[in-house]
Amino acid sequence: MITSLVLLVAALVFVLQAVRVVPQQSAQVIERLGRFHAVLSPGLNIIIPFVDRVAYRHSLKEIPLDVPSQICITKDNTQLKVDGILYFQVTDPQRASYGSSDYIMAITQLAQTTLRSVIGKMELDKTFEERDEINASVVAALDEAAVSWGVKVLRYEIKDLVPPQEILHAMQQQITAEREKRALIAASEGRKQEQINIATGQREAAIQKSEGERQAAINTAQGEAEALRLVADATAHALTTVGTAIATPGGLEAVNLKVAEQYVDAFAKLAKEGNTLLLPANAGDIAGTVATALSVIRKTDRPQAR
Structure with missing residues (x-):
């Protein structure tokens, strides 16, 4: 049992x-x-x-690996503190077991040395602009070496780039100066555009005013010409009518009467409107004066009577 x-x-x-x-x-x-x-x-x-x-x-999952921060020297001899994170995955367990005694340590050290090499080829300003290029360079170098370790490096990302305080202060001053410069340029462009707009408006207003004055002068001239024409036409029509009336039987006697009446009225008005009275030399001979005026009318009418 x-x-x-x-x-x-x-x-x-x-x-x-x-x-x-x-x-x-x-x-x-x-x-x-x-x-x-x-x-x-x-x-x-x-x-x-x-x-x-x-x-x-x-x-066999994707593993994030925090790469310790380190001080790198740029091409223009500026210290730069760089912190990054690495993502990798074990693709060959056999090589991961026997290819390296500690593939995580190997990847970390290789990432740091590659990063220092890449940063050393760039100037400080470029390191902030070319992050993607830095990440791609580190991934390419790591992926090539990690094949023998049975590891696939997927991507590398820079978390932070920290220059010295003096450099940060200088960069801040440069950024401030650049912003002030852009603000001044924008203000000057605004004033320039404002002056252009004002000048354009004044020019268009002057053109419109001159066009208006020109049209007004044309209209006034046309009106005066039309008025003169109408007066001339009326005067000609009146003269024609008077001439026709004189040529008719009894017309001359009517003119004699009209002239005599106007002569008497004219002297009456002069006596009422002023203290000074102007008289013709032959004021006593009214009939003679009227006869003289009628003789002028007869001379003027004589060609029409013919």
Whole structure:
């Protein structure tokens, strides 16, 4: 009975040692009698107890690695504190186990030396502008070396670039001066545009005013010309009508009467409107004066009578 129980326990231990369950995105390296034998894939696996053993366990997930900050010297001899983070993934568990005694340390050290080399080829201003180029250079150098370690370097990102305080102060002054310069340029451009707009407006207003004055003068001249024409036409029509009336029978007698009436009215008005009275030399001979005026009318009318 005791023997059976011992055998049962031994069998149970043997089964437990023979069965290995590997989680997803994980890998286990098996050594048989101290020599690499196999890599267990995720799921249920069977090994030989006391002959095979799990020597290494690896995670196949993407792993972020914080690269310690370091002081780098730029091309223009400026100290720059650089801090970054690295992302890698184990792609070959066998090489990751035997290719390097500590692939994480190897990746970290290589990332730091590569970063110092890349920063040393750039000036300070370029390091802030060319972050993508720096990241790509570090990834390319690491990926080439990490192949023998069974690791794939996915990307490298610079978290922070910190120059000395003196450089930061100088950069801040430069940025302030540049902003003030842009503000002055913008203000001068605004004043320039304002003067251009004012001058353009004044020129257009002067043009519009001159056009208005020109049109007003044309309209006035046309109105005066039309008025003169109408007066001339009316005068000509009146003269024609008078001449026609004189040529008719009895017309001359009517003119005699009209002239005599106007002559008498004119002298009457002179007597009422002023203290000074102007009289013609022959004021006593009104009939003679009227006869003289009628003789002028007869001379003027004589060609029409013919």
